[in-house]
Every structure is written in C-alpha cells, then in structure tokens.
Amino acid sequence: MLVGGVLVFLLVILLDLRALMQILALVLAAWVFVLNLLFVPRLVRNPGSLALLYALVALMGLLAASTAGNALIASHMPTIPAGENPVLLAHVHLAQLGWVCISFWGILYTLWPMMLRLDADPAMGGVRPANWLPLATCYPPAARAMAYLQLVVAIAGMVGLVASQLLPSDSLMVISGLVFAAATLAPLPVMWLLKRNGSL
Numbered sequence: 001m002l003v004g005g006v007l008v009f010l011l012v013i014l015l016d017l018r019a020l021m022q023i024l025a026l027v028l029a030a031w032v033f034v035l036n037l038l039f040v041p042r043l044v045r046n047p048g049s050l051a052l053l054y055a056l057v058a059l060m061g062l063l064a065a066s067t068a069g070n071a072l073i074a075s076h077m078p079t080i081p082a083g084e085n086p087v088l089l090a091h092v093h094l095a096q097l098g099w100v101c102i103s104f105w106g107i108l109y110t111l112w113p114m115m116l117r118l119d120a121d122p123a124m125g126g127v128r129p130a131n132w133l134p135l136a137t138c139y140p141p142a143a144r145a146m147a148y149l150q151l152v153v154a155i156a157g158m159v160g161l162v163a164s165q166l167l168p169s170d171s172l173m174v175i176s177g178l179v180f181a182a183a184t185l186a187p188l189p190v191m192w193l194l195k196r197n198g199s200l
Contacts, residue, residue: 008024009021009024009025009028012024018073018076021073022070022073022074025066025069025070025073026070028066029063029066029067029070032059032062032063032066033063035059036056036059036060036063039052039055039056039059040056043056048144050106050109050110050139050144050147051106051109051110053106053151054102054103054105054106054109054110054151055103055106057098057102057106057151057155058098058099058102058103058106059099060098061094061095061097061098061099061102061158062095062098062099064094064098065091065094065095065098065099068087068090068091068094069091071087072085072087072088072091075087086165086166086168087166089165090162090165090166093158093161093162093165094158094162097154097157097158097161097180098155098158101154101184102151102154105147105150105151105154105186105187108187109139109147109187109190112191112194139190139194140193140194142193143190143193143194146186146189146190146193147186147190149186150183150186150187150190151183153179153180153182153183153186154180154183154184156176156179157176157177157178157179157180157181157182157183158176158180159176160172160173160175160176160179160180161173161176161177161180163176164176
C-alpha cells in the first residue's frame with residue numbers, strides 16, 4: 001500500500017498537479033507517521049532486532065523526506081533547474097539516503113539469516129518455526145556492532161549532506177559524501193564476521 005501510494009504520488013508530480021500533490025503529500029506523511037508509531041512498541045519488545053531498527057530508521061527517513069516535500073510544495077519554489085533549489089535537493093537526499101538506502105540494508109540484514117539458516121530453532125531439530133518472522137536477532141555480537149555502527153555513520157553522512165544543500169557548503173558536501181560512502185561498505189565486514197563466526 002505504501003509503495004503504491006508513493007508511485008501514485010510520483011505520477012502526480014510528473015503531471016505537476018500541485019493541489020493534489022499537496023493533499024497526497026500530507027496523507028503520505030500522516031501514514032508514515034502512523035507506521036512509525038506502530039513500529040516503536042514492537043522494537044521495544046525485540047530490542048535486538050536489526051530488521052526492526054533499520055525499518056524504523058528508514059520510515060523516519062521517509063517521514064523527513066515527506067516533510068521536506070510538503071515544505072517544497074507549500075513554498076511554491078521553482079523546481080527547475082533542480083540544482084538551484086536547496087529544499088528540493090535536501091528532499092531528494094532524505095528520500096534516497098534516509099529511506100531507500102537504509103531500507104535496502106535492512107532488507108539485507110533480514111534476508112541473510114534466512115539464507116544462512118541462523119534462524120533455525122535447535123529445540124526443533126534445526127527446523128525453522130512455522131510462525132517464524134524475520135527479526136534479524138541472531139547476529140553475532142561483532143557483526144551486530146558493525147551493523148549498528150553503519151547505521152550511525154550513514155545517518156551522520158545523510159544529515160551532513162542535507163545540511164550542505166541548505167547552507168550551502170561544498171566542503172561539507174564532500175566530507176559528508178565520503179562519510180556516507182564509508183557506511184555503504186559496512187555490509188562487507190558484517191558478512192566476513194558472519195563467516196568468521198562459522199555461520200557460512
């Protein structure tokens with residue numbers, strides 16, 4: 001439903017229907033806010049879940065992107081050329097880095113235990129429970145710490161890139177870009193740590 005709403009919203013953007021765009025942006029922001037609220041209690045019940053943590057942060061990134069999009073629409077600032085609109089650039093960075101990239105990493109960390117069968121229950125003879133839900137709670141401590149570090153570094157890089165568009169500051173943009181690029185390499189040592197732990 002959320003993906004469908006985003007696709008419809010993209011179509012409205014392409015058609016430049018600003019009134020409808022504003023309504024859909026507010027509805028999308030409200031929906032994402034509700035989703036965030038629904039994730040919080042579950043994360044509290046499963047504090048070791050990488051999947052839930054990444055999902056919550058990604059939804060917060062989408063909420064921030066939606067808020068920036070609403071501000072952009074309400075301001076009636078020209079969006080062409082895009083390179084001269086700092087609010088638009090901040091909106092795009094929040095959507096791509098804060099939502100898409102972090103969601104992708106969360107999906108990786110959710111699927112790896114499934115592929116490596118780390119989720120198998122020894123009490124059931126190594127068989128996955130029928131009601132199994134991928135929470136990514138079975139990571140070794142070192143791999144989990146690296147995934148947490150990746151999230152912190154990625155958020156720092158994203159915030160710096162957004163700030164570099166609003167200030168603007170080329171030096172901050174370069175530094176923040178390098179910081180975020182470093183975060184993209186984190187899945188490699190996480191996989192290595194899983195292999196070293198004997199999970200591969």
